[in-house]
Amino acid sequence: MKKTVSVIGLGNRGTEYMGFLKAFHSSKVGIYALCDCRKQALDDIAPKFSVPQERRFLSAEAFFAQGPVSDALIVTTQDASHYEIAKQAILTGYKLILLEKPVSGVKEKYTELRDLAAANGALLIVCHVLRYSNYYRKIKEIICSGQIGEIVTVNHTENVGYFHFAHSFVRGNWRDEAASTPSILAKCCHDIDLIAWFMDSPCVSVSSVGSLKYFRRENAPEGAAPTCMGGCRAKKTCPYDAERLYIKDPFYKAKFIKYMxxxxxxxxxxxxxxxxxxxxHGDYGRCVFMCDNDVCDNQLVTMTFANGATAVLEMNAFSDKMHRECHIVGTKGELIGYGTKLQMRxxxxxxxxVHTFSPGIGGHVEGDLRxxxxxxxxxxxETTDLTDITTIEATVMSHDIALAAEASRKNGGAPVFLKEI
Ligand SMILES: NC(=O)c1ccc[n+]([C@@H]2O[C@H](COP(=O)([O-])OP(=O)(O)OC[C@H]3O[C@@H](n4cnc5c(N)ncnc54)[C@H](O)[C@@H]3O)[C@@H](O)[C@H]2O)c1
Structure with missing residues (x-):
């Protein structure tokens, strides 16, 4: 008999996962119930997955009041609701839950979920999708094989992409630390998770510097207006012109946000x-220099691990393309990764x-699929092997490091010991 999955949060992520379930796993899994606080989302999405009215819910409370209605649950709401919904899911009796990252920006909350999942025999998996891609799995495999010796240091860069940063972290959902989380957690918990996974040793201390350098009122060009379509005289030369990014750019030039x-x-x-x-009239047409954003557009994090190895993570908004670079230095050799291509010296x-057998669809989408x-x-x-699975237990380290980085950054870069957070 087919297994059933319910989904709470029918936005970009939820519908992508549902699309993959339908396209590649429909012989094994069906979508049972859906929940979103927007009626429009339910009306748009539910018919595509043949979910009847009586199994559509406008609040998580109404959904959980039904008890555990499916074999598994996917939670793809916005960051601030993850903790409460995941907690309710465990308490309601769901035993397999896929939860979007970040789990929470509050240590007590994500550790509570870890403990609650363990106490209730629930498997809570966090969507650190990159770990699942062939590309990063290949890197891990090489490290484990000992070919490059012991890791001495890792230098990893997350180039967010100027347009992506503007969309998500200046105009969009992750612009405000209080409403979501600091950008080093929201954007880079994946990267930190990868680094910690590669190291396979607890992180001991972290220091960090960074700032919101550019997307500020004082950097607005002459003639800028509060909205791009509201008489801005700097439109022609501004790469952040919303009309250009979301409407005018032709297909060959368009950045992926045009399709969102x-x-x-x-x-x-x-x-x-x-x-x-x-x-x-909405958030996404606002001048990037006149928004209510407060999250960092650049940040450096240095980490030391119990095995004596070190790592540096750089997050920055200012790249033309979205890509991750990773240089892993071992005692016997090095790995140099450019996001999809990988070289071993x-x-x-x-x-x-190194052939990574990563399809040319980009590491993120491949990670999502896998x-x-x-x-x-x-x-x-079909498997009970949790090695390399991003359980809540395995996720705690990435969140601890991100919180320690923020604490350090707010204290002028002073080292923060993980046992203190
Ligand atoms: N794993 C990754 O690589 C990755 C990438 C991007 C985003 N994310 C994370 O995925 C999550 C979802 O992102 P998205 O881009 O799909 O967001 P989105 O805004 O497109 O979708 C969220 C949906 O949840 C609904 N929702 C919000 N609160 C709700 C609640 N309390 N009850 C029911 N429905 C609720 C919204 O109406 C919306 O439809 C975010 O936490 C984000 O940080 C993860």
Whole structure:
């Protein structure tokens, strides 16, 4: 018999995961019930997955009041609701839960969820999708094989992309630390998770510097207006012009945010007029120098690990493309990764290109696909092996490091020992 999954949060992530379940796993898994606080989302999405009215819910409370209605649950709401919904899911009796990251920006909350999951025999998996991609799995495999010796240091850069940063962290959902989390947690808990996974040793201390350097009122160009379509005289030369990014750029030039119109309008299907209206009056048409954003647009984090190894993570908004770079230095050789391509150089030996068997769809999408495939395997009992699975237990370290980094940054870069947070 088919297994069933319910989903709370029918935005970008929830619908992507549901799409993968339908496209690749429909012989094993069906969508049972859906929940979103926006009726429009339920009306748009539920028919595509043949979910009847009586299994559509407008609040998590109403959904949980039904008891555990499916074999598993996916939680893809916004950051601030993850803790409460995941807690209710465990207490309601769900035994397999896929929860979007970040779990919480409060240590007591994510450790409480870890303990609650353990006490109730629930498997709470956090969507650190990158770990599931062939690319990062290959890196881990090489490290474990000992070919590059013991890791001495890791230098990892998350190039967020200027347009992506503006969309998410200046105009959008992750712009405000209080409403979501600091950008080093929201954006880089994936990267920190990778570093900690590669190290396989507890992090001992962290120090960090960074700031919101650019997306501030004083950097607005001459002639800028509060909205791009509200008479801005700097539009022509501003790379952040919302009209250009979301409407005018042709397909070959367009950045991926152009295809996230649902985020702008709240509707699955959009006309040009809908998008224009959203840009005139909504968050995403605002001048990037005149928003209510407060999260860092650049941050450096240094980490020391119990095994004596070190790591540096750089997060920055200012790249033309979104990509991650990773340089892993071992006692016998090094790995140099450019997001999809990987090279291994062994000291006194050869330098070789490593085939990662990562499809050319980008590490993130590949990770998303494989995360869902791994989730289905767990759901169907095809595997019980939790090695390398991003359980809440395995996630705590990435969140601890991110919180320690913020504490350090706010204290002028002074070291923070993890046992103190
Ligand atoms: N794993 C990753 O790589 C990755 C990438 C991007 C985003 N995310 C995370 O995924 C989550 C979802 O992101 P998204 O881009 O899909 O957001 P989104 O805003 O597109 O979707 C969230 C949906 O949840 C609904 N919702 C919000 N609060 C709710 C509540 N209390 N009850 C029911 N429904 C509620 C909203 O109406 C919306 O439809 C965020 O926490 C984000 O940080 C993870």
């Amino acid at each position: 119109k649902r985020t702008l309008t709240g509707k699955a299907k959009n006309t040009r007029a809908d998008v224009q209206e959203a840009l005139r 062994l000291f006194g030996g050869k330098s070789e290109k 995360l869902v495939a791994g989730f289905v395997k767990l759901l169907c009992g």
